Amino acid sequence: MTIALKVNGKSQQVDADPSTPLLYVLRNDLGLHGPKFGCGLGQCVACTVHVNGRATFSCILPIAAVGDREVTTTEGLLENGKPNKVQQAFIDEEAAQCGYCISGMVMRAQALLKMKPHPTEEEIRNHMRPNLCRCGTHAAILRAVRRAATA
Amino acid sequence: MNITFTPSRRDILKGSGALVVAFSLNPPLEALAQDTSAMPPKSVALDQVDTFLAIDDNGKVVVYSGKVDLGTGVRMGMTQIVADELDVPLANVDVIEGDTALTPDQGPTYGSQSIQSGGVQIRQAAATARKALFEEAAKQLNAKPEDLVVAEGVIGSKAGGKTVSYGELIGGKNFTLKVDPAAPLKNPADFKVVGKPIARRDIPGKVTGGFTYMHDFRVDGMLHGSVIRPPALGAKLENVDENSIKGIPGVVKVVRDGNFLGVITETEWSAVRAARELKATWSKSETLPDEKKLWEHVRSTRIVKDDVTSNIGDTTVAMAAEGKKLKATYDFAIHTHGSIGPSCAISEFKDGKLICWSASQATHNLRKQLAQMFSMSPDDVRCVYVDGAGCYGRNGHEDAAADSALLAKAAGKPVRVQWSRADEHGWDPKGPPTLIDLRANLDGSGAITAWESEFFIPQGAAGNVELVAASLSDLPTEHKLAPGGIVQDSQIGYKIPNIKTTCHRLETTPLRPAWIRTPGRMQNSFANESFLDEIAAAANVDPLELRVKYTDPADKRGLEILERLEKLSKWEKRPSPQKNISGNVVKGRGVSYVKYELVRTYVGVVAEVEVDRTNGNIRVTRFYVTHDCGQVINPNGVKAQIEGNIIQTASRTLKEEITFDRGQVTSLDWASYPILTFPEVPEIVIELIDRPTEKPWGAGEPTAALVPSAISNAVFDATGARLRSVPFKPEKVRDALKSV
Numbered sequence: 083m084t085i086a087l088k089v090n091g092k093s094q095q096v097d098a099d100p101s102t103p104l105l106y107v108l109r110n111d112l113g114l115h116g117p118k119f120g121c122g123l124g125q126c127v128a129c130t131v132h133v134n135g136r137a138t139f140s141c142i143l144p145i146a147a148v149g150d151r152e153v154t155t156t157e158g159l160l161e162n163g164k165p166n167k168v169q170q171a172f173i174d175e176e177a178a179q180c181g182y183c184i185s186g187m188v189m190r191a192q193a194l195l196k197m198k199p200h201p202t203e204e205e206i207r208n209h210m211r212p213n214l215c216r217c218g219t220h221a222a223i224l225r226a227v228r229r230a231a232t233a
Numbered sequence: 234m235n236i237t238f239t240p241s242r243r244d245i246l247k248g249s250g251a252l253v254v255a256f257s258l259n260p261p262l263e264a265l266a267q268d269t270s271a272m273p274p275k276s277v278a279l280d281q282v283d284t285f286l287a288i289d290d291n292g293k294v295v296v297y298s299g300k301v302d303l304g305t306g307v308r309m310g311m312t313q314i315v316a317d318e319l320d321v322p323l324a325n326v327d328v329i330e331g332d333t334a335l336t337p338d339q340g341p342t343y344g345s346q347s348i349q350s351g352g353v354q355i356r357q358a359a360a361t362a363r364k365a366l367f368e369e370a371a372k373q374l375n376a377k378p379e380d381l382v383v384a385e386g387v388i389g390s391k392a393g394g395k396t397v398s399y400g401e402l403i404g405g406k407n408f409t410l411k412v413d414p415a416a417p418l419k420n421p422a423d424f425k426v427v428g429k430p431i432a433r434r435d436i437p438g439k440v441t442g443g444f445t446y447m448h449d450f451r452v453d454g455m456l457h458g459s460v461i462r463p464p465a466l467g468a469k470l471e472n473v474d475e476n477s478i479k480g481i482p483g484v485v486k487v488v489r490d491g492n493f494l495g496v497i498t499e500t501e502w503s504a505v506r507a508a509r510e511l512k513a514t515w516s517k518s519e520t521l522p523d524e525k526k527l528w529e530h531v532r533s534t535r536i537v538k539d540d541v542t543s544n545i546g547d548t549t550v551a552m553a554a555e556g557k558k559l560k561a562t563y564d565f566a567i568h569t570h571g572s573i574g575p576s577c578a579i580s581e582f583k584d585g586k587l588i589c590w591s592a593s594q595a596t597h598n599l600r601k602q603l604a605q606m607f608s609m610s611p612d613d614v615r616c617v618y619v620d621g622a623g624c625y626g627r628n629g630h631e632d633a634a635a636d637s638a639l640l641a642k643a644a645g646k647p648v649r650v651q652w653s654r655a656d657e658h659g660w661d662p663k664g665p666p667t668l669i670d671l672r673a674n675l676d677g678s679g680a681i682t683a684w685e686s687e688f689f690i691p692q693g694a695a696g697n698v699e700l701v702a703a704s705l706s707d708l709p710t711e712h713k714l715a716p717g718g719i720v721q722d723s724q725i726g727y728k729i730p731n732i733k734t735t736c737h738r739l740e741t742t743p744l745r746p747a748w749i750r751t752p753g754r755m756q757n758s759f760a761n762e763s764f765l766d767e768i769a770a771a772a773n774v775d776p777l778e779l780r781v782k783y784t785d786p787a788d789k790r791g792l793e794i795l796e797r798l799e800k801l802s803k804w805e806k807r808p809s810p811q812k813n814i815s816g817n818v819v820k821g822r823g824v825s826y827v828k829y830e831l832v833r834t835y836v837g838v839v840a841e842v843e844v845d846r847t848n849g850n851i852r853v854t855r856f857y858v859t860h861d862c863g864q865v866i867n868p869n870g871v872k873a874q875i876e877g878n879i880i881q882t883a884s885r886t887l888k889e890e891i892t893f894d895r896g897q898v899t900s901l902d903w904a905s906y907p908i909l910t911f912p913e914v915p916e917i918v919i920e921l922i923d924r925p926t927e928k929p930w931g932a933g934e935p936t937a938a939l940v941p942s943a944i945s946n947a948v949f950d951a952t953g954a955r956l957r958s959v960p961f962k963p964e965k966v967r968d969a970l971k972s973v
Contacts, residue, residue: 099500099502099503102500103502110500110501115443115445115446115449116442118448118574119574119651120574120654121575123902123903125654125902125903125904126573126654128573156441156442157443165441169441173436176433178435178436179305179623179873179877180573180621180623181435181439182448182572182573182574182622182623185439185440188440204912206911207911207912210911211910211911212910213911215573216622216623216881216908217881218876218884219876220909221880221917222876
């Protein structure tokens with residue numbers, strides 16, 4: 083069936099099984115590869131996008147449930163085609179090894195800093211707790227979030 | 234003829250000939266540009282300069298690397314090495330990796346060998362090219378090579394005057410030259426980019442979503458596939474009810490081949506749904522040992538041979554002599570690679586040839602395995618590396634490749650297979666369980682007179698890991714165990730007069746084994762460096778001082794590591810455990826040291842921990858690291874590897890353990906196989922020792938070897954309780970505390 087979505091500021095129509103998780107539509111129908119498939123269970127957070135500004139697991143959210151809410155991916159954070167403050171902090175700190183988890187990290191950090199522009203170390207760590215990284219890039223990611231918070 | 238190229242990664246991945254053609258003037262270009270199949274094969278022979286690099290008319294350099302960037306940054310390392318050796322701008326160097334049609338077989342990307350072995354080969358090819366370019370320039374400029382200098386790829390006389398560029402000298406032509414092992418390397422004092430923290434090029438795209446991972450890569454006309462796994466290892470497929478997925482849109486085909494059961498669909502989501510919903514019945518199978526009796530099982534597994542990895546003096550006599558006898562048994566659980574992105578691959582059969590895109594760390598080996606599986610000539614199989622999620626060893630990539638190839642053959646179209654989380658946790662090959670017995674004898678002065686150890690580890694070495702799809706469908710595949718180089722670091726480098734280290738090689742191991750970061754070296758060093766700490770405590774000496782005492786006085790680099798570590802960590806000299814242990818939460822510190830495989834990278838670490846004695850929780854608060862991998866190519870890359878080694882291994886040490894029933898792995902997600910999270914990440918303080926005039930050694934593994942022992946030693950220092958079984962779960966810590 084045809085479903086209307088608002089993604090990164092644009093209205094989109096997709097033809098898909100309504101049970102399809104948002105992640106698959108973003109990646110396969112809309113060509114947005116920032117959000118990643120990691121578990122399909124809402125456990126690793128690599129698929130994180132913002133839905134009306136809230137960090138959301140796109141791998142378990144059926145498109146039929148998105149409605150007219152605004153979906154934002156890491157691609158949608160670009161400002162005039164350039165990395166935004168949080169993305170730039172990740173780039174400056176080289177906060178990626180394989181980088182597969184990084185889009186999810188950026189989206190979750192972005193949500194935190196929007197709520198709380200100057201979080202404490204403990205607040206950063208607790209907020210980022212659900213995001214899994216296997217390369218052990220955590221230390222660099224924490225540096226990036228701190229940098230974005232002070233930029 | 235003026236040929237330029239702008240290497241588009243997508244074009245390269247799709248196998249477009251444009252890039253290769255740019256370097257082959259003979260036969261004519263125009264004919265070839267259209268048809269890659271008519272192209273003469275690019276050299277991939279390890280003794281040819283053209284195998285490793287090509288230079289176009291504009292002086293742009295393409296490096297062909299058999300070693301691939303698994304997220305480690307080695308792509309930038311290779312770029313720096315070649316840019317410096319050839320004296321060309323960094324921006325003019327690009328790297329193509331892991332394509333069996335284009336890149337040499339430099340061995341799989343493992344064992345901390347990418348720079349140490351792969352980079353060094355490429356460097357020698359670049360040095361040979363540079364020498365040849367100087368000789369050619371000398372002819373053209375009517376000068377002697379020794380009177381010439383090069384800057385930014387342009388050669389001229391030291392005295393000034395006419396110049397000639399690399400592009401003009403070789404642009405688009407082959408060198409047709411053997412790699413000269415004697416070609417002089419650049420003097421490290423003249424390095425411009427080697428040793429500098431040059432930023433990786435892939436990171437901006439990874440942060441903003443533009444980078445193409447294997448998981449993002451698409452091929453025209455591609456279908457999606459998924460595989461329905463047996464509920465137990467060895468279970469036979471009895472019946473399939475295709476009607477059970479009638480309602481799912483876009484199902485193209487159910488593929489049944491022996492015990493292999495797959496579904497091909499038009500969309501990825503339909504493939505996921507079909508794999509979940511397809512009803513199949515399987516025979517009962519119980520092939521795994523009782524999880525609770527894993528270590529009895531390992532100890533009683535038939536030994537097929539003993540590898541005596543060191544035998545110094547006579548331990549039989551020395552152990553029998555009077556003295557203080559120590560013995561202990563260590564074990565290390567089964568681990569999964571736990572890649573955040575489950576394995577993914579695309580295969581296509583076309584005109585009797587197979588092309589397979591995957592994130593395999595060993596595309597040349599995969600090519601041979603797929604050729605064997607489908608009874609094809611390896612010449613008709615091409616495997617192309619596309620960056621994936623970190624794999625840390627041989628995870629499921631090759632199996633996803635075999636799955637996709639089997640389905641692509643059935644479909645007659647390209648098929649992409651994306652493994653599920655349960656596929657990855659359940660079906661990637663595992664780091665095998667390791668059991669280690671150690672004994673030592675100390676004389677009246679507390680000196681170590683004898684050291685004996687026995688390691689119970691599966692037979693085999695680094696080879697090809699059996700492909701799941703081939704096994705299930707009963708197609709040809711290798712059935713040898715390939716656990717990786719797991720006997721290494723069973724030896725110890727300390728100066729003890731009598732040492733015997735024996736690896737009992739076991740006939741089988743419960744789950745298909747493979748190497749996971751620091752295979753064997755981690756488990757073996759855990760036992761060795763923890764047991765050494767037990768000896769220090771028994772002798773009532775400071776554990777860092779003990780390591781200094783038993784290090785060869787001629788090994789200056791080793792001693793410097795320990796000396797610097799003492800300063801960096803503000804080490805307080807005293808025996809462990811600390812005196813006056815009181816309060817619920819107690820703090821301690823532990824040291825560990827290795828000269829990796831006794832021949833390369835030196836690392837020393839100190840771990841600081843807090844142990845909550847009421848519940849057994851361990852918090853690793855800080856790690857200090859001193860690290861000497863010789864010549865550092867990119868310090869940021871090395872530091873990232875060290876941090877990754879520590880955090881990943883802290884996770885493995887504290888938390889990780891595969892669970893299984895008699896049929897299959899049961900820890901199939903992140904809830905049942907938890908890993909370290911942000912609040913638990915230690916602070917990491919690194920001191921890199923850069924030795925620009927020494928050989929570059931690996932940094933991807935060595936630090937990891939020390940993490941379990943450093944934590945065990947720190948917990949002992951804090952509490953007096955010795956942890957000898959990884960993972961250090963709270964219940965094990967509580968048990969150990971009871972025995973204090």
